[in-house]
Amino acid sequence: xxxxxxxxxxxxxxxxxxxxxxxxxxxxxxxxxxxxxxxxxxxxxxxxxxxxxxxxxxxxxxxxxxxxxxxxxxxxxxxxxxxxxxxxxxxxxxxxxxxxxxxxxxxxxxxxxxxxxxxxxxxxxxxxxxxxxxxxxxxxxxxxxxxxxxxxxxxxxxxxxxxxxxxxxxxxxxxxxxxxxxxxxxxxxxxxxxxxxxxxxxxxxxxxxxxxxxxxxxxxxxxxxxxxxxxxxxxxxxxxxxxxxxxxxxxxxxxxxxxxxxxxxxxxxxxxxxxxxxxxxxxxxxxxxxxxxxxxxxxxxxxxxxxxxxxxxxxxxxxxxxxxxxxxxxxxxxxxxxxxxxxxxxxxxxxxxxxxxxxxxxxxxxxxxxxxxxxxxxxxxxxxxxxxxxxxxxxxxxxxxxxxxxxxxxxxxxxxxxxxxxxxxxxxxxxxxxxxxxxxxxxxxxxxxxxxxxxxxxxxxxxxxxxxxxxxxxxxxxxxxxxxxxxxxxxxxxxxxxxxxxxxxxxxxxxxxxxxxxxxxxxxxxxxxxxxxxxxxxxxxxxxxxxxxx
Numbered sequence: 397x398x399x400x401x402x403x404x405x406x407x408x409x410x411x412x413x414x415x416x417x418x419x420x421x422x423x424x425x426x427x428x429x430x431x432x433x434x435x436x437x438x439x440x441x442x443x444x445x446x447x448x449x450x451x452x453x454x455x456x457x458x459x460x461x462x463x464x465x466x467x468x469x470x471x472x473x474x475x476x477x478x479x480x481x482x483x484x485x486x487x488x489x490x491x492x493x494x495x496x497x498x499x500x501x502x503x504x505x506x507x508x509x510x511x512x513x514x515x516x517x518x519x520x521x522x523x524x525x526x527x528x529x530x531x532x533x534x535x536x537x538x539x540x541x542x543x544x545x546x547x548x549x550x551x552x553x554x555x556x557x558x559x560x561x562x563x564x565x566x567x568x569x570x571x572x573x574x575x576x577x578x579x580x581x582x583x584x585x586x587x588x589x590x591x592x593x594x595x596x597x598x599x600x601x602x603x604x605x606x607x608x609x610x611x612x613x614x615x616x617x618x619x620x621x622x623x624x625x626x627x628x629x630x631x632x633x634x635x636x637x638x639x640x641x642x643x644x645x646x647x648x649x650x651x652x653x654x655x656x657x658x659x660x661x662x663x664x665x666x667x668x669x670x671x672x673x674x675x676x677x678x679x680x681x682x683x684x685x686x687x688x689x690x691x692x693x694x695x696x697x698x699x700x701x702x703x704x705x706x707x708x709x710x711x712x713x714x715x716x717x718x719x720x721x722x723x724x725x726x727x728x729x730x731x732x733x734x735x736x737x738x739x740x741x742x743x744x745x746x747x748x749x750x751x752x753x754x755x756x757x758x759x760x761x762x763x764x765x766x767x768x769x770x771x772x773x774x775x776x777x778x779x780x781x782x783x784x785x786x787x788x789x790x791x792x793x794x795x796x797x798x799x800x801x802x803x804x805x806x807x808x809x810x811x812x813x814x815x816x817x818x819x820x821x822x823x824x825x826x827x828x829x830x831x832x833x834x835x836x837x838x839x840x841x842x843x844x845x846x847x848x849x850x851x852x853x854x855x856x857x858x859x860x861x862x863x864x865x866x867x868x869x870x871x872x873x874x875x876x877x878x879x880x881x882x883x884x885x886x887x888x889x890x891x892x893x894x895x896x897x898x899x900x901x902x903x904x905x906x907x908x909x910x911x912x913x914x915x916x917x918x919x920x921x922x923x924x925x926x927x928x929x930x931x932x933x934x935x936x937x938x939x940x941x942x943x944x945x946x
Contacts, residue, residue: 412843412844412845412921413811413843413844413845413846415429415430415840415841415843424705425703425838425839425840425841426699426700426703426838426840426841427700427838427840427841428841429841430841430842430843432841433838433841433842433851436854437851437852437854440854440855441855441857441882444466444467444855444882445466445467447854447855448466448467448478448692448855448885449462449466451692451696452466452479452482452688452692455691455692455695455696455699455733455734456484456489456688456691456692456695457484457488457489457493458482458483458484459483459484459485459488459661460481460482460483460484460661461481461482462479462480462481462482462664462688463481463482465479465480465481466478466479467479467883467885468480469883470883470908471882471883471903471907471908471909471910472903472907472908474890474895474898474899474902474903476883476887476889477664477665477889478664478665478686478688478689478692478883478885479664479665479688479689479885480663480664480665481664482663482664482688483661483662483663483664484661484662484664484687484688484691485564485565485659485660485661485662486561486564486565486662486668486687486691486729487527487561487562487564487565487659488565488659489691489733490561490564490691490728490729490732490733491503491520491523491524491527491561491732492524492659493735494520494732494735495520495521495523495524497735498520498735499519499520499521500519500520500521501519501520501737502517502518502519502737503517503518503519503520503522503523503732503737503738504517504518504523504554504557504737504738504740505517505711505737505738505739505740505760506518506553506554506739506740506742507739507740507741507742507743507756507759507760508601508742508743509601509602509603509604509742509743509744509747510601510604510743510748511748511752511755515759516554518554520735523557523558523561524655524656525655525656526554526555526558526650527558527561527562527565527657528562528565528653528654528655528656528657529650529651529653529654529655529657530558530559530562530650531562531565531566531657532650532653532654532657533627533649533650533653534546534562534563534566534568534593535566536653537625537644537649538592538593538624538625538627539592540566540568540592540593541566541567541568542566542567542568542660542662542666543567543568543569543666543667544568544569544592544593545568545569545570545571545589545590545591545592545670546559546563546568546569546570546571546591546592546593546594546595547571547572547573547582547585547586547589547591547593547594547595547623548560548563548570548571548572548573548594548595548596548718549572549573549575549582549594549595549596549609549612549613550572550575550595550596550597550600550609550629550718551575551597551599551600551601551602551607551609551631551742552575552600552717552718552740552741552742553597553600553629553631553740553742554740555597555629555631555646556572556718556740557718557728557740559595560572560669560718560724560728561728563669564668564687565657565659565660566657566660567660567662567666569589569667569668569669569670570668570669570670571585571586571589571591571669571670571671571672571682572669572671572718572719572723572724573585573586573672573719574717574719574720575600575607575609575717575719576607576717576719577719578612579612579613579615579616580616581680582612582613582616583615583616583617583619583620584680585672585680585682586616586617586620586622586623587619587620587622588672588680588682588892588893589670589682589892590622591620591622591623592622592623592624592625593623593624593625593626593627594613594617594623594625594626594627595626595627595629596609596610596613596626596627596628596629597609597610597628597629597630597631598610598628598629598630598631598632598634598636599631599632599634599636600631600742601631601632601742601743602742602743602744602747603743603744603746603747604747604748606632606634610628610636610637613626614637614639617642623642624642625642625644626639626642626643626644627643627644627645627646627649628643628644628645628646629646629647630645630646630647662687663687664686664687664688664689665686665687665688665689665889666686666687667684667685667686667687668685668686668687668690668691669684669685669690669724670682670683670684670685670892671683671685671720671721671724671828673721673828673829681891681892681894681897681898681901682891682892682893683828683829683888683890683891683892684888684889684890684891684892685831685886685888685889686889688885689831689884689885689886689887690725690729690831690832690885690886691729691733692885692886693725693830693831693832693884693885693886694724694725694726694729694730694733694831694832694886695729695730695733695734696832696854697725697730697826697832697833697836697853698712698725698726698730698731698733698734698736699730699734700838700853700854701796701822701824701833701836701837701838701839701853702764702766702794702796702822702839703764703793703794703820703838703839703840703841704731704734704736704764706731706734706735706736706737707735709737709761709763710736710737710763710764711736711737711738711739711760711761711762711763711764711791712731712736712737712738712739712762712763712764712766713738713739713741713756713757713760713762713764713765713766714726714727714731714738714739714765714766714767715741715745715753715765715766715767715768715771716766716768716798720828721826721827721828721831722766722798722799725826725831725832725886726766726798727740730832739756739760739762741756745767745771745774745775746774746775746778749782750774750775750778750779750782751782751783751784753765753767753775754782754783754784754787754788755784757784757787757788757791757792758784758787758788758790758791761790761791762791762792763791763792763793763794764792764793764794764795764796765792765794765795765796766795766796766797766798767795767796767797767798768797768798768799768800769797769799769800769801769802769803769806770799770800772797772802772806772809772810773803773806776806776809776810776813780813783813783814785813785814785816788814788815789815789816789818792814792815792819793819793820793839794819794820794821794822794839795810795814795815795819795820795821795822796821796822796823796824797810797821797822797823797824798824798825798826800926800928801823801847801848801849801925801926802821802823802846802847803847804846804847805846807821807823807846807847808846811846820837820839820840820844821844821846822836822837822838822839822844823836823837823844823847823848823849823850824836824837824849825849825924825926827912828888829887829888829902829910830880830884830886830887830888831886831887831888832853832884832886833853833856834852834853834856834858834880834912835849835850835851835852835853835856835858835924835926836849836850836851836853837849837850837851845923847925848919848923848924848925849924849925849926850923850924851922851923851924852924855882855884855885856880856882856884857880857881857882858878858879858880858881858916858918858924859878859879859880859881859909860874860875860876860877860878860879860916860917860918861876861877861879861906861909862876862877863876863877863930866906869918872918872919872920873917873918873919873920874917874918875915875916875917875927876915876916876917877906877911877912877914877915877930878912878914878915878916878924878926879906879909879910879911879912880909880910880912881908881909883910887910913929913930913931914926914927914928914929914930915927915928915929915930
């Protein structure tokens with residue numbers, strides 16, 4: 397980060413793209429205009445309990461209401477809790493309530509790595525059936541109880557979503573490990589989480605290559621005496637070695653159980669999942685997220701930033717793997733909470749050609765695409781000839797980006813070439829620790845500046861601090877350490893079994909603030925420009941790794 401007090405004009409002079417340029421925005425956006433955003437944002441800051449209570453009533457189905465207590469705790473003590481008296485179930489909110497209202501509507505569309513392979517889909521009723529059957533296996537066959545941890549190490553197939561939702565249905569904590577991680581990384585995470593059960597697949601396919609997941613599992617579990625059972629989904633027809641007494645076939649085990657499993661009643665602050673992210677020491681941190689806050693943050697931010705209208709037939713395609721926070725919040729929880737159809741894609745954006753994303757969008761009439769700057773740069777470099785703009789234009793309204801700032805030239809390419817000047821490009825900023833957006837435009841509402849993540853999301857009060865003094869910077873155009881002044885529901889509650897580390901990393905550096913680890917500039921219009929990490933964690937292909945891990 398540059399010297400505190402150094403000023404710049406390169407951001408404040410950036411071109412503002414007015415709303416008139418976004419012709420494909422919804423005719424009835426969630427927030428009608430910038431003034432309406434400012435009013436709602438002001439309420440979320442000045443009357444946070446009232447604001448979050450209204451959103452929680454609107455977006456969550458509660459088994460038992462949360463009463464008058466919306467939030468307690470603070471950053472200084474690291475003891476935040478939201479809706480602590482409420483009870484609910486995440487699987488019910490993501491599946492059952494939609495299965496009851498529209499059982500035969502499509503919940504999940506799966507696109508395999510090979511375009512020649514048949515795609516498949518699940519209705520809401522079928523998703524409920526598959527989640528229920530796996531719930532029976534976990535509880536009756538494997539003895540998983542509320543509060544136990546289940547590790548999920550799978551490719552991007554519908555069964556990965558079923559695995560996550562089954563864990564939430566029975567009150568287990570899911571810990572998804574990215575399918576590209578090594579046996580050692582899987583071992584370390586399984587041991588740290590004290591997982592009893594692992595859910596996996598025999599193989600995965602990505603970019604025309606086969607990933608031998610079960611072989612990696614076998615190597616990792618040879619050093620994990622805590623893992624008693626491993627359920628293996630046969631994603632391909634290849635033979636798979638099975639260890640007697642530990643390994644079980646997914647289809648064989650699930651088929652013998654009923655299609656209905658009653659969701660377990662959970663407290664708002666019960667753990668939903670732990671997700672490991674890179675730390676400056678090189679030892680990954682198991683960040684713990686809780687049920688109500690994470691569901692609310694994911695649903696609210698998906699709805700507003702992407703202008704989701706599920707009942708109008710919106711189809712949401714997020715290219716992030718379920719092993720990352722974007723996959724958790726915006727491939728799964730956000731859209732499914734809203735009852736929106738989601739596309740799951742197993743492969744890469746450029747296999748077998750750079751037209752693959754656009755073919756998927758055309759085939760399934762995708763309305764929102766969420767990707768990363770790394771991917772969008774790659775597609776831009778491949779050439780405009782691969783973009784099926786006529787087909788894309790027929791449905792696509794919003795393209796989102798996450799992981800690092802989207803360069804202005806790539807932003808303009810997405811807007812002008814992919815969207816022909818009609819789609820809204822939303823450059824979003826959030827972290828594994830926050831669970832949902834900190835700063836992001838609202839599609840159809842926020843005038844945008846290429847390369848800028850624009851304005852804070854509801855309930856988020858950013859502050860730029862002088863890194864030497866900890867004093868807030870009020871002058872526009874001055875780079876500072878980006879912090880957050882008030883809690884939001886979706887933020888992580890702790891590092892698994894290491895709350896001191898949690899406090900030392902996020903809350904002790906600047907007491908009373910949440911430390912993001914990023915530098916930023918606020919321009920004269922109040923727009924935020926992320927400048928990159930101020931610690932030794934770096935972004936690699938939109939994924940955070942510490943320098944000690946590279």
